[in-house]
Amino acid sequence: MAKFIINGGKKLSGEIKVSGSKNALFPIFAASLLTEQPCRISNVPEIVDKQVMVHLLADLGVQMNVSPHEVLITAANINKTDLNPELTSKLRGSVVLLGALLARMKRVTMSFPGGDSIGKRPIDSHLQAFEALGAITQANGVIEISAEKLVGNKIILEESSVTATENAILAGAMAEGQTVIKLAAMEPHVQQLCEFLNKMGAKITGIGTTTINITGVPKLHGAEIDLIPDSNEAASFITLAAATKSTVTVTGINPEYLDDFLLKLKNMAVNFEVGKDFIEVNAPTVDYQAIKIQGGLYPKLASDDIPAMAILATQAVGKSTMNEWMYENRLGYATELMKMGASVEAVDSHNVIFTGPTPLKGDKMTSSDIRMGITLVIAALVAQGQSEIEGVEHIDRGYENLEERLSKLGAEIRRA
Incomplete structure (x- = not known):
């Protein structure tokens, strides 16, 4: 099985274009x-x-x-x-x-x-x-x-x-x-x-x-x-840029698909600008703030976009409640993040609380689904040190040439 090896803790920069949905x-x-x-x-x-x-x-x-x-x-x-x-x-x-x-x-x-x-x-x-x-x-x-x-x-x-x-x-x-x-x-x-x-x-x-x-x-x-732009991929890349406190422009998107997601980022004090077909994320000017992150039926925040936001929650001041309303087995990423130093309290199969900010450190992790996979990649990019992520075949199901595209932003990521 392939795995990603990532050296984290580095600021990223540049543009990344979103794929078709x-x-x-x-x-x-x-x-x-x-x-x-x-x-x-x-x-x-x-x-x-x-x-x-x-x-x-x-x-x-x-x-x-x-x-x-x-x-x-x-x-x-x-x-x-x-x-x-x-x-x-x-x-x-x-x-x-x-x-x-x-x-x-x-x-x-x-x-x-x-x-x-x-x-x-x-x-x-x-x-x-x-x-x-x-x-x-x-x-x-x-x-x-x-x-x-x-x-x-x-x-x-x-x-x-x-x-x-x-x-x-x-x-x-x-x-x-x-x-x-x-x-x-x-x-x-x-x-x-x-x-x-x-x-x-x-x-x-x-x-x-x-x-x-x-x-x-x-x-x-x-x-x-x-095909329309992949709004889930767009949300992943925007979250990645915010979590790593980088300056990255996510292009080829339709911001109208992301209203509730962008509202939650605004409430967390993420520094971003919205264009006609792009979102530019900039380094934060104030500390990220904890909020309640809960999805719902469109146009509310998509369930697929919630896991990656957990990494933002680890970097925000206070207690962030993550509510996964749709699936009962989707909080597996929380256990992996605990290995990295995240402060996590599992409430039940649908709710988890992150207390931040907490520094993350590299570790060995395993992904069991697409969105968990991108969440662990973002966590590894935020963390100090080297991380290994197994189960990248799940990521390949939904993200095109991820390591190549992130490398162009300056990420140290390779497939082994």
């Missing part, structure tokens, strides 16, 4: 299955999860023409509807292929998808949405869904799940009649899915709201789209 990649690739015509997707991040998704679609008989940061998908001949279990076990995002294959082929079989081990992520809301459109579902070890035809209906999501919303949209795009999705997720990548489907000929309104209206169409055509 990992979370937009999955539903956009899935939407390309709804037409026989070619779909061109650009600004695609070169990450492991993208490679898995490419292999999944190719295994279905889909023609995949892959070049750097661009993929041309032609689903003229889908020759199977049972998804490769070895591949789906690696990728939670593959769940959106359920809605796409159901819409196109009227049947799909999938083993329960894998991904990060951060807590329970049930698919009940997905299955209820499919059933509302007329599908028959079974989920006894393997997910099996079929329908003679899909008919529009009112779907009330039991939870405002991003992927359940995306699956409902994909399944409803070509369903007969009207589909209304209530309590829909509003994340930017959900919005981009709707916009892409409309480019393909779908009729979707209410984009960016909790009520999405779809008038089903019998056929969709090919389209092109650039």
